[in-house]
Amino acid sequence: xxxxxxxxxxxxxxxxxxxxxxxxxxxxxxxxxxxxxxxxxxxxxxxxxxxxxxxxxxxxxxxxxxxxxxxxxxxxxxxxxxxxxxxxxxxxxxxxxxxxxxxxxxxxxxxxxxxxxxxxxxxxxxxxxxxxxxxxxxxxxxxxxxxxxxxxxxxxxxxxxxxxxxxxxxxxxxxxxxxxxxxxxxxxxxxxxxxxxxxxxxxxxxxxxxxxxxxxxxxxxxxx
Amino acid sequence: xxxxxxxxxxxxxxxxxxxxxxxxxxxxxxxxxxxxxxxxxxxxxxxxxxxxxxxxxxxxxxxxxxxx
Amino acid sequence: xxxxxxxxxxxxxxxxxxxxxxxxxxxxxxxxxxxxxxxxxxxxxxxxxxxxxxxxxxxxxxxxxxxxxxxxxxxxxxxxxxxxxxxxxxxxxxxxxxxxxxxxxxxxxxxxxxxxxxxxxxxxxxxxxxxxxxxxxxxxxxxxxxxxxxxxxxxxxxxxxxxxxxxxxxxxxxxxxxxxxxxxxxxxxxxxxxxxxxxxxxxxxxxxxxxxxxxx
Numbered sequence: 001x002x003x004x005x006x007x008x009x010x011x012x013x014x015x016x017x018x019x020x021x022x023x024x025x026x027x028x029x030x031x032x033x034x035x036x037x038x039x040x041x042x043x044x045x046x047x048x049x050x051x052x053x054x055x056x057x058x059x060x061x062x063x064x065x066x067x068x069x070x071x072x073x074x075x076x077x078x079x080x081x082x083x084x085x086x087x088x089x090x091x092x093x094x095x096x097x098x099x100x101x102x103x104x105x106x107x108x109x110x111x112x113x114x115x116x117x118x119x120x121x122x123x124x125x126x127x128x129x130x131x132x133x134x135x136x137x138x139x140x141x142x143x144x145x146x147x148x149x150x151x152x153x154x155x156x157x158x159x160x161x162x163x164x165x166x167x168x169x170x171x172x173x174x175x176x177x178x179x180x181x182x183x184x185x186x187x188x189x190x191x192x193x194x195x196x197x198x199x200x201x202x203x204x205x206x207x208x209x210x211x212x213x214x215x216x217x218x219x220x221x222x223x224x
Numbered sequence: 225x226x227x228x229x230x231x232x233x234x235x236x237x238x239x240x241x242x243x244x245x246x247x248x249x250x251x252x253x254x255x256x257x258x259x260x261x262x263x264x265x266x267x268x269x270x271x272x273x274x275x276x277x278x279x280x281x282x283x284x285x286x287x288x289x290x291x292x
Numbered sequence: 293x294x295x296x297x298x299x300x301x302x303x304x305x306x307x308x309x310x311x312x313x314x315x316x317x318x319x320x321x322x323x324x325x326x327x328x329x330x331x332x333x334x335x336x337x338x339x340x341x342x343x344x345x346x347x348x349x350x351x352x353x354x355x356x357x358x359x360x361x362x363x364x365x366x367x368x369x370x371x372x373x374x375x376x377x378x379x380x381x382x383x384x385x386x387x388x389x390x391x392x393x394x395x396x397x398x399x400x401x402x403x404x405x406x407x408x409x410x411x412x413x414x415x416x417x418x419x420x421x422x423x424x425x426x427x428x429x430x431x432x433x434x435x436x437x438x439x440x441x442x443x444x445x446x447x448x449x450x451x452x453x454x455x456x457x458x459x460x461x462x463x464x465x466x467x468x469x470x471x472x473x474x475x476x477x478x479x480x481x482x483x484x485x486x487x488x489x490x491x492x493x494x495x496x497x498x499x500x501x502x503x504x505x506x507x508x
Binding site for chain 3: 226227228230231233234235237238239241242245246249252253256257259260263
């Protein structure tokens with residue numbers, strides 16, 4: 001039971017740090033909105049990308065915003081020997097991972113709450129066909145992305161590397177998420193199929209496999 | 225380009241890539257082996273040659289002790 | 293791994309002869325397929341190399357697990373060797389796949405399941421090579437590569453199934469005449485031999501570099 005409490009404590013700690021400066025959340029929201037705007041302008045205003053295709057643009061915004069978010073929440077541990085302190089505490093290393101994952105999810109959710117309406121409105125995406133399906137698919141995709149991103153943020157931040165490496169590392173791994181969610185959206189919005197389908201199954205499988213694997217492996221990557 | 229042309233292109237590219245990789249490794253191996261030989265040769269030379277630098281190194285110490 | 297000096301030239305001499313034989317078989321012995329024409333012969337190269345790439349990926353995966361388990365540099369060396377060869381072979385799969393697509397369907401690229409799968413696999417292992425370059429400390433580098441290797445391999449089935457969701461362009465299944473089957477078998481022999489030979493050679497090169505204290 002205490003492990004679960006630890007997980008929430010770690011998440012709460014990260015979110016408290018974030019609440020004080022609001023730096024990361026501000027950055028990723030603005031980045032997300034900018035990406036949507038750039039793509040909207042770049043793709044031409046003649047309605048060339050409309051409706052369901054807006055999910056592609058949302059994906060780009062989430063991917064880049066997410067990579068930035070994961071880097072920053074892990075970088076927090078680099079200051080004042082915070083990571084050493086965390087590792088000395090009697091906390092299961094896997095719980096550290098889950099706590100960080102929760103914090104990242106909360107931040108991603110906050111970003112999505114702003115960026116998604118912007119995208120939906122700018123690209124005239126009619127959600128009324130399957131609003132619950134949209135939310136479920138996007139939430140599951142974001143969970144999988146955060147699972148992979150949180151793990152590799154720990155891999156990448158402990159060394160002095162150039163930026164962008166995290167994005168390069170996690171984007172290929174998350175391509176199945178993009179494919180599955182897009183195909184699922186296509187099924188739901190353009191063909192009127194129900195939520196349950198192979199795409200959804202794949203998203204769930206991805207989430208389970210990678211949360212479990214990352215939870216097991218996370219400890220190896222931490223270094224004070 | 226005809227079908228045969230494409231087939232030739234495909235095989236050509238594939239086999240060249242493999243060949244280049246193999247050749248690259250071969251050259252790298254020769255370079256490393258040469259370096260090993262040089263290191264062995266230098267080590268042998270060091271053991272054989274008289275310690276020519278001894279007098280130089282000894283002189284500051286010698287002048288010091290002489291000054292004392 | 294120290295081999296007697298004659299072994300490497302013997303192995304490679306035999307392999308090149310085998311490769312030449314396989315090539316001749318593909319060109320002259322195998323008949324030209326009716327519906328697709330000569331370009332179908334790319335199949336003899338493409339399919340065995342694709343299977344071999346997957347085997348090479350498995351070697352990398354096993355070596356990375358070995359590193360996570362034992363933290364000995366040998367495992368890292370083997371994994372790196374396997375990774376380079378995987379990228380080489382994955383590139384061949386991708387390029388031959390694209391050439392086939394161009395001839396068969398008129399475009400260099402389609403988002404068909406098979407091509408997309410080769411692309412993502414290629415990307416996964418190319419990123420691997422880049423991670424190697426970006427981390428300075430050798431222990432850290434080996435560790436991060438190990439974690440990435442394990443995760444990437446777990447990703448492969450997910451990639452496979454997700455690309456299955458993509459609309460397929462044309463399902464290509466052909467009847468194999470006996471000569472075609474034999475040619476294919478020969479190539480199925482040649483590809484793993486070349487792949488294995490490369491991995492062992494690259495591994496020995498890494499060990500040699502480590503012994504001489506040089507960068508390889």
